[in-house]
Amino acid sequence: MDASDQSQLTLAGLVGVSGFVGATLRYHVSVAIPGLGGTLVVNTLGSFLLGSFLYVAMYSERFGPTTRAMISTGLLGSFTTYSTFAVGTATTTPFLAVGNVAATYGLGIAGVLVGRRLAGVVRKRTSSDGVSAW
Amino acid sequence: MTLPPAYLVGLGGALGAVLRFGVGRVMDPVAFPGGTLTVNVLGSFGLGLLTFSGAGTDTIYLLGTGVCGAFTTFSTFSFETVRLVEDGRRRDGVLYAGGTLLSALSAIWLAWFLVAR
Numbered sequence: 001m002d003a004s005d006q007s008q009l010t011l012a013g014l015v016g017v018s019g020f021v022g023a024t025l026r027y028h029v030s031v032a033i034p035g036l037g038g039t040l041v042v043n044t045l046g047s048f049l050l051g052s053f054l055y056v057a058m059y060s061e062r063f064g065p066t067t068r069a070m071i072s073t074g075l076l077g078s079f080t081t082y083s084t085f086a087v088g089t090a091t092t093t094p095f096l097a098v099g100n101v102a103a104t105y106g107l108g109i110a111g112v113l114v115g116r117r118l119a120g121v122v123r124k125r126t127s128s129d130g131v132s133a134w
Numbered sequence: 135m136t137l138p139p140a141y142l143v144g145l146g147g148a149l150g151a152v153l154r155f156g157v158g159r160v161m162d163p164v165a166f167p168g169g170t171l172t173v174n175v176l177g178s179f180g181l182g183l184l185t186f187s188g189a190g191t192d193t194i195y196l197l198g199t200g201v202c203g204a205f206t207t208f209s210t211f212s213f214e215t216v217r218l219v220e221d222g223r224r225r226d227g228v229l230y231a232g233g234t235l236l237s238a239l240s241a242i243w244l245a246w247f248l249v250a251r
Contacts, residue, residue, distance in 0.1 A: 008159070015155040016148040023147020023204045024140050030199070043208040050209035051216070073158065078151045078204035082174040082211060083181040086238040090246075091185070105231065108212035116216070 018074025046080035051115025146200015182245030
């Protein structure tokens with residue numbers, strides 16, 4: 001095992017730890033809001049947070065690969081879920097299924113776009129102050 | 135003696151996230167987000183099997199909500215969809231979003247066909 005295998009293993013472990021946290025948080029939301037609604041909330045919120053984080057990361061080159069993997073692959077990757085959304089869609093009434101797909105896709109994509117806008121505003125503000133916050 | 139649901143989901147979620155990370159390492163360098171498509175379809179199939187086979191509550195928490203829930207991801211999926219459209223690949227974005235849904239629903243139907251029929 002060379003040094004790069006070692007660091008991949010460390011990264012996998014950190015993704016596991018942050019994945020534990022993300023899945024646990026998702027469980028708590030599902031208890032507070034059972035059914036399709038809870039899944040819609042985690043997927044919308046998670047998409048917004050991931051959009052904000054990754055666009056800030058892209059604009060600023062501020063976060064290293066370890067932070068990126070922990071936040072995006074581990075925490076938010078686990079917090080959001082496609083399987084629960086898809087099985088929920090497949091096992092509900094046709095009317096709710098169509099509504100669930102439209103709402104989940106619409107709000108998920110809107111969440112990423114709002115996150116992108118937010119990251120853009122933060123970037124503009126910090127650069128117009130003449131202070132390089134990133 | 136059994137763990138509280140939050141821990142079962144968390145433990146399963148840790149495993150699901152590590153497995154998804156592994157798939158990403160193998161499939162990352164392709165132009166189309168094939169890694170995310172793969173985990174989302176496989177994980178939907180797995181959750182379908184568990185749901186239709188009438189697995190017990192603890193099994194559902196650990197393997198369903200935990201492993202399959204965390205192995206699949208919606209946030210990365212929606213981010214990648216936006217990135218494809220941003221890159222001027224509108225058609226790929228629509229194909230990716232629609233293809234993931236159709237494949238996942240087909241996988242769930244297959245799971246139902248295999249288990250509950």
